Amino acid sequence: MRKSILLMVCLSGLAGLASWAVPARAQSGPASPPLQAAPVLPIHPAMVVDPRWQASLDAFAAADELRTPxxxxxxxxxxxxxRLWDGLETQFSQLPVIVKRGFGGSRMLDCTQHLERLVLPYKPRLVVVYAGDNDLAEGRSPEDVLASFRGFVEGVQRELPQTRxxxxxxxxxxxxxxxxxKMRATNALIERYSQSRPLLDFIDIYTPMLQANGRPRAELFAADALHLNEAGYALWQEVIALHLHLAETGAAAAAATTAP
Known part of the structure; x- marks a missing residue:
């Protein structure tokens, strides 16, 4: 009996010693989970430049240093x-200052990501954007292109609310x-979206570039069957100029009707 009591006292003393040796926070509740690394904060797209576009963006910056628009x-x-539209800067007499910022192979996604370098510094009254063709060729969906364009529009209108x-x-x-x-689906999505936002227009150059049978007009394209030739750009200039004229006329009429 005395041996049993002595054994219990010894065990109790060892338990107390072990308890004293463990930090107090480990005694309460279950063991704390191991520390985890802090989450990596997302990098703003404008901070990252795809190596494919670095040379083009650097060339734009160098041109701006020589002559700021x-x-x-x-x-x-x-x-x-x-990018390949030769003489673009002089083909619209009603537009006194034209800045050409096309970079080959780019997608709507890229135009949106590099908005702060491609558009915002120039504080334009109008931005004309052609992109989405390469997005679809790389496997993106019409909805993906629309999402990228929405980001482009929201970025411009947030910083330049009066820019069309x-x-x-x-x-x-x-x-x-x-x-x-997929091209028709994308165009339809963006046209519908454009009708829902102020200062946003959709210019249809798809329809006049089709034959009566619905196939592309080959005579408007260069030998690679992808890029425009002189006749193709002449058609673009005509369609865009008509749109700009109608837009200017409509804006002037609206201003006249609201004038006191």
């Missing part, structure tokens, strides 16, 4: 259909004829 002009931004935006519909090229259904 005056604010209040028109920025044409988008993919190679804008005109979206050039995706062109129907012979090389990408298999994508025509």
């Amino acid at each position: 005056k604010p209040g002009g028109v920025v044409f931004v988008g993919s190679s259909s804008i 935006i005109a979206y050039l519909s995706i062109k129907p090229s012979p090389l990408r004829e298999a994508l025509l259904p």
Whole structure:
């Protein structure tokens, strides 16, 4: 009996010693979970430049250093259909200042991500954007293109609330004829979206570039069946100029009716 009591006292003493050796916070409740690394904060898209576009963006910055465009002009931004448009800066007499910011191979996604370098510094009164063609070719859906365009519009209107935006519909090229259904779907989504927002226009260059049978007009394209030739750009200039004229006329009429 005395041995049993002595054994219990010894065990109790050892337990008390062990309890004293463990930090107090470990005695209450279950063991704390191991520390986890702090979450990585998302990087703003404008802070990251895809290596494919670095040379183009650097060239734009260098051109701006040599001659800074005056604010209040028109920025044409988008993919190679804008970049390859020779003489664009002088083809619209009603637009005194035109800034061409096309970079080949780019997507609507890229135009949105680099908005702070492609559009915002120029404080334009109008932005004409052509992009989305390459998005579809890389497997993105019409809804993806619309989402990227929405981001573009919201970014411009947040910083430049008086700037108008005109979206050039995706062109129907012979090389990408298999994508025509997705092109039509994308154009329809963006046209519908454009009708729901102020200062937002949709310019249909898809329809006049089709034959009567619904296939692309090959005579408007270069030998690669993807990019425009001189006749193709002449058609674009005509359609865009008519839209700009109607927009200016409509704006003037609206101003006249609201004047006191």
